[in-house]
Each structure stands twice: as structure tokens, then as C-alpha cells.
Amino acid sequence: MPAFTIDQSVCTFCAGCSSVCPRQAVMIRDDCAEITDACTGCGHCFQFCPVSAVTRVEGDAP
Ligand code: SF4
Numbered sequence: 001m002p003a004f005t006i007d008q009s010v011c012t013f014c015a016g017c018s019s020v021c022p023r024q025a026v027m028i029r030d031d032c033a034e035i036t037d038a039c040t041g042c043g044h045c046f047q048f049c050p051v052s053a054v055t056r057v058e059g060d061a062p
């Protein structure tokens with residue numbers, strides 16, 4: 001499960017997070033942006049997003 005998710009109501013679909021992702025784990029289509037299972041949780045998209053649409057997924061703590 002990806003460690004980050006994208007809030008569709010905040011995202012502007014600028015595709016910047018996709019361009020900084022080393023794993024091509026962000027899929028962007030028209031009005032939908034999604035982080036796939038290819039995500040390693042590096043956080044680059046989280047740090048990059050200009051509108052803070054990328055949020056950390058809780059619940060996987062040991
Ligand atoms: S950088 Fe932020 S606003 Fe841009 S596509 Fe990614 S999640 Fe959406």
C-alpha cells in the first residue's frame with residue numbers, strides 16, 4: 001500500500017509530482033491523480049506539491 005495519497009479535491013493536476021517521482025508511481029489522467037503500488041514512500045511528491053494535495057497515509061505503524 002502506498003504511503004501517500006492524493007486529495008482529489010485539492011489537486012490541480014499540474015503533474016509536477018509525477019515528474020519528480022523516481023518510480024513513475026503517480027498516474028495522472030484528466031481530473032484524476034493517483035499513487036500506485038509502485039510507490040516506495042520516498043516523499044518527493046509530498047515535498048514538491050505546491051498545494052499540499054499529497055497526504056501521508058496513516059495506519060501502517062508497527
Ligand atoms: S503536484 Fe500536487 S497539485 Fe500537482 S498533480 Fe501532484 S498532487 Fe496534484
Ligand code: SF4
Pocket residue numbers: 004020021022023024025026035038039040041042043044045046
Ligand atoms: S512517495 Fe516517492 S515513490 Fe511514492 S509517489 Fe511520491 S515521489 Fe513517487
